[in-house]
Amino acid sequence: xxxxNHYIAVLIVKYLDNSLNEAEEAELNAWINAEQHxxxxxxxxxxxxxxxxxxxxxxxxxxxxxxRKIGQRIPEFNAAPxxxxxxxxxxxxxxxxxxxxxxxxxxxxxxxxxxSPAGIAAGPAIIEPGKQxxxxxxxxxxxxxxxxxxxxxxxxxxxxSIVLSEGQLVYxxxxxxxxxxxxxKMTTPAGRQFQVTLxxxxxxxxxxxxxxxxxxxxxxxxxxxxxxxxxxxxxVKNANxxxxxxxxxxxxxxxxGTSFNVNAYENEHSIRATLINGSIRVGVPSTDLKxxxxxxxxxxxxxxxxxxxxxxxxxxxxILAWKNGLFNFDGANLEEVMRELERWYxxxxxxxxxxxxxxxFIGEMTRQIALTDLLDILKRFQVDFRVEGRxxxxxxx
Numbered sequence: 001x002x003x004x005n006h007y008i009a010v011l012i013v014k015y016l017d018n019s020l021n022e023a024e025e026a027e028l029n030a031w032i033n034a035e036q037h038x039x040x041x042x043x044x045x046x047x048x049x050x051x052x053x054x055x056x057x058x059x060x061x062x063x064x065x066x067x068r069k070i071g072q073r074i075p076e077f078n079a080a081p082x083x084x085x086x087x088x089x090x091x092x093x094x095x096x097x098x099x100x101x102x103x104x105x106x107x108x109x110x111x112x113x114x115x116s117p118a119g120i121a122a123g124p125a126i127i128e129p130g131k132q133x134x135x136x137x138x139x140x141x142x143x144x145x146x147x148x149x150x151x152x153x154x155x156x157x158x159x160x161s162i163v164l165s166e167g168q169l170v171y172x173x174x175x176x177x178x179x180x181x182x183x184x185k186m187t188t189p190a191g192r193q194f195q196v197t198l199x200x201x202x203x204x205x206x207x208x209x210x211x212x213x214x215x216x217x218x219x220x221x222x223x224x225x226x227x228x229x230x231x232x233x234x235x236v237k238n239a240n241x242x243x244x245x246x247x248x249x250x251x252x253x254x255x256x257g258t259s260f261n262v263n264a265y266e267n268e269h270s271i272r273a274t275l276i277n278g279s280i281r282v283g284v285p286s287t288d289l290k291x292x293x294x295x296x297x298x299x300x301x302x303x304x305x306x307x308x309x310x311x312x313x314x315x316x317x318x319i320l321a322w323k324n325g326l327f328n329f330d331g332a333n334l335e336e337v338m339r340e341l342e343r344w345y346x347x348x349x350x351x352x353x354x355x356x357x358x359x360x361f362i363g364e365m366t367r368q369i370a371l372t373d374l375l376d377i378l379k380r381f382q383v384d385f386r387v388e389g390r391x392x393x394x395x396x397x
């Protein structure tokens with residue numbers, strides 16, 4: 001969301017809270033009177049019955065997070081229209097309600113935008129969002145496509161059973177230690193994400209276009225895995241067997257027991273390791289990890305050409321939005337947004353006549369939304385597109 005649209009959201013919140021000053025009221029009136037679809041949207045967002053009806057489509061939004069985004073105190077929501085039970089409102093007030101509709105990116109909101117003058121024509125086919133799925137490459141080179149398999153044993157290797165259970169791959173940790181260690185690789189193509197429980201019980205989530213290579217049992221004095229793309233780890237503690245995450249020959253991350261996120265896509269400008277809980281060491285392979293950078297809670301190590309810098313006060317909700325089924329575009333520029341869409345929707349993004357100037361984006365929305373609906377929302381931020389098959393062409397007029 002652009003700063004202008006975010007500011008309009010705040011003005012509407014203050015209108016509903018009866019706290020507009022004279023200058024703000026004039027600005028809101030100017031926006032309302034500028035275009036017919038502004039008037040229609042304002043009417044929709046301030047009508048009690050319409051508002052509560054549409055809010056019932058939302059069941060996973062955090063009112064405190066929304067209130068922080070708009071910087072307003074949220075009054076209690078006490079009066080639901082007759083005949084409508086505010087199932088999901090709980091502590092939400094009008095401030096949270098209007099911010100959610102304007103920031104959230106719901107299917108309803110997308111359909112309203114598509115019918116506005118700023119909407120775009122649908123492409124030749126609806127491009128659905130990504131889903132659960134991955135390819136498991138076994139030690140002997142066999143590939144198992146996990147997308148359509150039912151629950152049950154997928155394979156057995158070195159005495160370990162590999163079980164698919166409710167969209168998650170689980171390795172039996174009771175493997176015999178005297179057997180040869182074999183390596184498996186899980187890969188999520190573009191448009192897929194998946195979760196695996198490693199032989200030591202550590203849980204790993206793979207974002208789209210990512211991979212992890214790991215042994216079928218962790219023998220020796222360390223637990224070492226290799227990753228590409230974006231991966232979130234929740235590592236089981238074992239002080240006698242540290243957990244090492246290697247990103248090719250670029251960085252090594254040493255873990256004793258913690259949760260953290262690694263973003264190492266080839267087309268991003270840097271590799272980023274963000275600590276959520278615990279402690280990790282981040283270093284380059286040519287140096288002693290004991291001399292590497294040690295991250296504390298909510299710190300991020302950014303690696304560019306083997307130079308490591310540390311940034312404080314990272315927002316875990318933003319870092320883990322992908323894992324929680326959301327796009328979080330706060331502070332992102334157009335190129336960053338497009339790279340994320342390429343991976344999740346398995347599309348190619350092409351810029352016609354160069355990359356257009358755009359404001360930084362604000363806000364988040366569900367990832368379970370068709371590409372056309374998402375583009376309808378982005379279109380409101382003065383970005384024009386054309387869809388040809390699975391190619392998204394960004395226009396620069």
